[in-house]
Amino acid sequence: MIPSSSFPPVAEDNQAISPTPLDIVALLKDAHHPGAGAIVLFSGEVRDNNRGREVAYLEYESHGPLATKMMGDILREAKEKWKLHIALAQHRVGKVAIGESAVVVITASAHRSEAYAANRYIIDRIKHEAPIWKCEYYTDGTHEWGNNCNCQAVTGDAAKHIYGEPAQPH
């Protein structure tokens, strides 16, 4: 395994990759800034179903040092781009139960447009680019790696991704 010292630490003083439950409530509690009029928190949580199958739990695996480095780079870039007061992200690894948080992103900016846009940008890049993988364990006892990023089928390049657009109403 590559020693984590090969990668510079993340900008924020948070643990990017966590083997223990994410304390999103504590993170929110601390995420305030006198210049920030808008705080946006995203929590990606484990659903009890996916593509028609009943999910028992998920298991996430990561390349810790590389994921930490990439998440730090993404946060630094977003902070600069949108002039954020706060930008942090944590991703859980290991077994994650239904309703638990697998990933959390918090952004804070003077006005709300920036906090929303940056938050979405950060989670989209983490989900598509960071070396973090999901294995779904189903209630029927089977499991499957995947539902992974499939952008390459469109872009023709494993390093080129297509990010989310705002959802239109149903």
Added chain:
Amino acid sequence: MIPSSSFPPVAEDNQAISPTPLDIVALLKDAHHPGAGAIVLFSGEVRDNNRGREVAYLEYESHGPLATKMMGDILREAKEKWKLHIALAQHRVGKVAIGESAVVVITASAHRSEAYAANRYIIDRIKHEAPIWKCEYYTDGTHEWGNNCNCQAVTGDAAKHIYGEPAQPH
């Protein structure tokens, strides 16, 4: 004052207009659903400055029954449009200190696009349409009502608003 019984209660079992501090941490703690893969929380907090002036604190006033009714309508509409599992909003009234939350919106949906889009839709409509008003008290002892919705100058109709677009990077 119009009795609150004139207006039907909000869909969600929360107090839409609160004279006491918003407990956004407790609201987030409760906002989970086994079918929701995405939770988005927005907190609008009081900044220490606005349009170049040092702000001491804000004071919000509302027409409680009408604001409660409108927030309930907005939440119900968003829940239906984006198939949300959770949609709630609370707005503080009275004196709100720097760094305190003046308004919170939480949305939860199967996938993240819907939770982000609905969250933004709800806060934009509350800010533009609900009868809730802000008075800024400055450190120099003066105060001013306003920084209010000015959409009418463009739309020519006090009931027609222009909502926010996603922010582009700086």
Added chain:
Amino acid sequence: MKIHVYAALKEYFTPEFELAEPIRNTDELKICLLAINATAGDILKTCRFAVEDGFIDNEFKLKEHDTVIIIPPSSGG
């Protein structure tokens, strides 16, 4: 007719007052309000009106015992 005003409107009118004149619609109400404070013209143009269960426009027939809520623009931003 009872009138309730909010926020910045309180710098032009007392928060709650009564009008004895017969007022049939919001246009007539605006004329009465301007007779009380002629400087309120600009802000009144930006306001909405409500009676009990919702917003009203000039088509709404006001009655003597209505309580009219005058609503300046929301906090916005």
Added chain:
Amino acid sequence: MKIHVYAALKEYFTPEFELAEPIRNTDELKICLLAINATAGDILKTCRFAVEDGFIDNEFKLKEHDTVIIIPPSSGG
């Protein structure tokens, strides 16, 4: 050369193993990997490669004592 694989790739290869062959770039590495498991062709096409401090492409000159990380697509969704 040491090879570390992750996630779905572990259904094709052991998580960590060594290759004794002289391998100069990622194209040659892919050929070696397919010699071990010919069914890995499709998934390998979607993978990225990394050495220590970042991702590499086929221009990167691999050395005998490098540890190569093979990275399938991220969790996405």
